Amino acid sequence: MSVTAELRRTVAELHRELTRYELVSWTAGNISARVPGHDLMVIKPSGVSYDELSPDAMVVTDLRGNLVEGELAPSSDTAAHAYVYRHLPEIGGVVHTHSPYATAWAARGEPIPCVLTMIADEFGGEIPVGPFALIGDDSIGRGIVDTLRASRSPAVLMRNHGPFTVGADARAAVKAAVLVEDVARTVHFARQLGSPESLAQQDIDSLYERYQNVYGQ
Numbered sequence: 001m002s003v004t005a006e007l008r009r010t011v012a013e014l015h016r017e018l019t020r021y022e023l024v025s026w027t028a029g030n031i032s033a034r035v036p037g038h039d040l041m042v043i044k045p046s047g048v049s050y051d052e053l054s055p056d057a058m059v060v061t062d063l064r065g066n067l068v069e070g071e072l073a074p075s076s077d078t079a080a081h082a083y084v085y086r087h088l089p090e091i092g093g094v095v096h097t098h099s100p101y102a103t104a105w106a107a108r109g110e111p112i113p114c115v116l117t118m119i120a121d122e123f124g125g126e127i128p129v130g131p132f133a134l135i136g137d138d139s140i141g142r143g144i145v146d147t148l149r150a151s152r153s154p155a156v157l158m159r160n161h162g163p164f165t166v167g168a169d170a171r172a173a174v175k176a177a178v179l180v181e182d183v184a185r186t187v188h189f190a191r192q193l194g195s196p197e198s199l200a201q202q203d204i205d206s207l208y209e210r211y212q213n214v215y216g217q
Helices: 003-020 078-087 100-107 117-123 139-148 170-193 201-213
Strands: 030-035 040-043 059-062 067-069 093-096 155-158 162-167
Touching: 003 030, 003 040, 003 170, 030 078, 030 170, 040 078, 059 078, 078 093, 078 139, 093 170, 100 155, 100 162, 100 170, 117 170, 117 201, 139 155, 139 162, 155 170, 162 170
Parallel strands: none
Antiparallel strands: 030 040, 030 093, 040 059, 059 067, 093 162, 155 162
């Protein structure tokens, strides 16, 4: 199986995680993966039901968003994903959802403060807000890149839009999408009970270092 064919299978399967964790509704949201060694990416097609997202339905574009393989039109967020891959070469996967709690923080334009060890572990500090940008060109991509370059976070809350997450591969980006919704919900609940305090920077740095370099197998 070619690298592209394998990635089409992987990306199709990862979309099930978005519905499993209730991060998307109807046909909204998308996952992409960079094709290693090539200026190409695999991405979800536009406006297709999640039940119909087979490997054959996935499309391959170049990093300018031009269709290379596939019968369907690529996602409306293709230009944003492509911009991320062009400007952040270490990134191998990008995810966009409209998960309700993270999107609620994006709607009010407020970063999620680092008040939980999980936020320190996965995001390395507060989860930042990116600028408002219209869909259709690479404006969203520019906002993602400019925001994440100034942060350790693999997630950005694009103002009035929703979360975008990145990772070394598509699975890592999906993990960040799941966790940003989880902590967005928990911090929302905490805010209903009072005013949670942010962790000290030295504790955030220690937690992030351990989780990124020691935790797990």
